[in-house]
Amino acid sequence: MNIGIIGAGNIGANAALLFANAGHSVAISNSRGPESLTAQVGEIGGDTRAATVEDAASFGEVVLVAIPFWRYETLPSARLAGKVVIDATNYYVGRDGRIDFGDLTSSEVVALYLPDARVVKAFNTMYYETLRTEGNPSDGHRLVLFVAGDDDEAKAVVSGLIEEIGFEPIDTGSLRDGGRKQQPGTPIYNNPMTAEQVRGTLAGL
Ligand SMILES: NC(=O)c1ccc[n+]([C@@H]2O[C@H](COP(=O)([O-])OP(=O)(O)OC[C@H]3O[C@@H](n4cnc5c(N)ncnc54)[C@H](OP(=O)(O)O)[C@@H]3O)[C@@H](O)[C@H]2O)c1
Numbered sequence: 001m002n003i004g005i006i007g008a009g010n011i012g013a014n015a016a017l018l019f020a021n022a023g024h025s026v027a028i029s030n031s032r033g034p035e036s037l038t039a040q041v042g043e044i045g046g047d048t049r050a051a052t053v054e055d056a057a058s059f060g061e062v063v064l065v066a067i068p069f070w071r072y073e074t075l076p077s078a079r080l081a082g083k084v085v086i087d088a089t090n091y092y093v094g095r096d097g098r099i100d101f102g103d104l105t106s107s108e109v110v111a112l113y114l115p116d117a118r119v120v121k122a123f124n125t126m127y128y129e130t131l132r133t134e135g136n137p138s139d140g141h142r143l144v145l146f147v148a149g150d151d152d153e154a155k156a157v158v159s160g161l162i163e164e165i166g167f168e169p170i171d172t173g174s175l176r177d178g179g180r181k182q183q184p185g186t187p188i189y190n191n192p193m194t195a196e197q198v199r200g201t202l203a204g205l
Helices: 010-021 034-044 053-059 069-074 106-113 128-133 152-164 177-181 195-203
Strands: 002-006 025-029 048-050 062-065 084-087 118-122 144-149 168-173
Touching (some): 002 053, 010 025, 010 062, 010 128, 025 034, 025 053, 034 048, 062 152, 069 106, 084 152, 106 177, 118 152, 144 152, 168 195
Parallel strands (some): 002 062, 062 084, 084 118, 144 168
Antiparallel strands (some): 118 144
8 A cells, every 4th residue: 555654753764664564555755855764764774765744645545744733724635535544633721722622632633724634633642763663563463543433435545554554443433422532531542451451442532
């Protein structure tokens, strides 16, 4: 599969590495442009290239967005039409400034900005070092990566990728209700858990 990455920092670069290791073709991008990504492309290896944000969006059948949340309005909305877009961003007032989005979740805000994209909230709950190192554990007890969204087919695509890189996908529900369960401050946020450990926790949310 062709996978575009917008934001090649802690989360974007490590997700790119895992996708490339799983045999996917990957285009990484950032705000400074492809020439700033030469070293990272070498480190990731496999079939990886540097691209502009627009070209990474066009390249990917799936596009992972891993930028500071407050910059969501720079995303190339038209290029992302019809794409499965993984929203890995989180809203932190300290970093992103105070943004009033009423009772919407941050991923609903992103989805409103990308009206023709198939937005799935995923890869947002796990610390990047855990993501990088804890896939495919030798004891077989895989850690969970959560998916939320309103497009079941898109969630299935993202869940397949999660399985390929050695984690266990669990669907938390719609972008609104599931997305809320995945936001910072919830019991499943930044709390590495196996599927068994998650079951009781999610039931109580
Ligand atoms: N760190 C984690 O463990 C973690 C875990 C889950 C989710 N997240 C979420 O994932 C997002 C990224 O976090 P991070 O820790 O990976 O951040 P980071 O290491 O600071 O990386 C951010 C990346 O986004 C790029 N970027 C910034 N503005 C951009 C724009 N307008 N268009 C394209 N690329 C842009 C940066 O490129 P330049 O340097 O060229 O600007 C950089 O490559 C945040 O929303 C965060 O809350 C983080």
